[in-house]
Amino acid sequence: GDSVTQMEGPVTLSEEAFLTINCTYTATGYPSLFWYVQYPGEGLQLLLKATKADDKGSNKGFEATYRKETTSFHLEKGSVQVSDSAVYFCALVPYNTDKLIFGTGTRLQVFP
């Protein structure tokens, strides 16, 4: 069945460091891809999305590109801040449904 695999955390970085969180997927057809973020004590929020191959989603300095050839949707940010500390979830919606399938989440900790 459809699934998402993302790197285990925690990822620990110093402020202004470059961030990559890897995400790969297995799906039939052409899913839509998402990154959700959960800040401490808060609910899940959509960070960015891409609905077709080669699309780039971006928001708040984060970017991810839908790579069909490598079935990947890696999250990147050029310069992280302490306020980016959160749990990041990669997710997909299969082409013939509307339900989100999530990865296990990656905790990011950014220190000053």
Add this chain to the structure above:
Amino acid sequence: GAGVSQSPSNKVTEKGKDVELRCDPISGHTALYWYRQSLGQGLEFLIYFQGNSAPDKSGLPSDRFSAERTGGSVSTLTIQRTQQEDSAVYLCASSLAQGAVQPQHFGDGTRLSIL
């Protein structure tokens, strides 16, 4: 408020009791989803409502779980004869319409603890 509202925020109950969790979606959102977030299983889809269509119940883990959506708005997730493995955060989400291009907006969840 304008977001998805869930109640209660926390629920502690004894094994074997029934519980009801409530979700009030964003006004105008026709699609409503329930997910479960637990330590062992991560985030799992439970059930999905879209307008007047039959719900997609494919994620419900057992027949002890059921959900309804009255009047196309508020939804209730019911767990009968609760077990300890039901302990989790139950999340509700809503979206404007069917289709992955419409993002799902999540509530803060109900943290359910089964003693």
